[in-house]
Amino acid sequence: MAKFARKRGKDSPAISTASLPDIIFMLLFFFMVVTVMRDATIMVDVVTPKATELDKLEKKSLVNYIYVGKPKEKYQTKAGTNARMQLGDKFATLSDIPLFLEKHRTKINEGQRGGIKTSLRVDEDVTMGIVSDIKTALRKAGQLLINYSAKPKTE
Numbered sequence: 141m142a143k144f145a146r147k148r149g150k151d152s153p154a155i156s157t158a159s160l161p162d163i164i165f166m167l168l169f170f171f172m173v174v175t176v177m178r179d180a181t182i183m184v185d186v187v188t189p190k191a192t193e194l195d196k197l198e199k200k201s202l203v204n205y206i207y208v209g210k211p212k213e214k215y216q217t218k219a220g221t222n223a224r225m226q227l228g229d230k231f232a233t234l235s236d237i238p239l240f241l242e243k244h245r246t247k248i249n250e251g252q253r254g255g256i257k258t259s260l261r262v263d264e265d266v267t268m269g270i271v272s273d274i275k276t277a278l279r280k281a282g283q284l285l286i287n288y289s290a291k292p293k294t295e
Contacts, residue, residue: 184209191290209263238281
């Protein structure tokens, strides 16, 4: 009869970690390329109203965002406590809207300029008078595609 001897002292081979740094750097570069940085720091509190009929924006690169709401606490000493409009990274007035739209138009290809939309992110407590003033200023500046941001209504 044959004798079977147990092999002692031999473990399974260790997993090679030579390619681990390559994998980590590939993941790092992937996330660096894919990550999109926020364009503007939001300086107003915006709680968007709820709605039932919603559409998604197709090309977000063609969208201007106008934020309207009460300034956040750290900006209230400079901007006050009443509802304010924010264009880009600063508080603005209605007379600043045409320049803001023109700066955005120059960054976009001429063939796509007809698809530029303005999205109004308005706090639900803001009066409609401010919103209608903004819409009038947008109309005078030639911006006719307007979108209202809202959250889906849960039933």
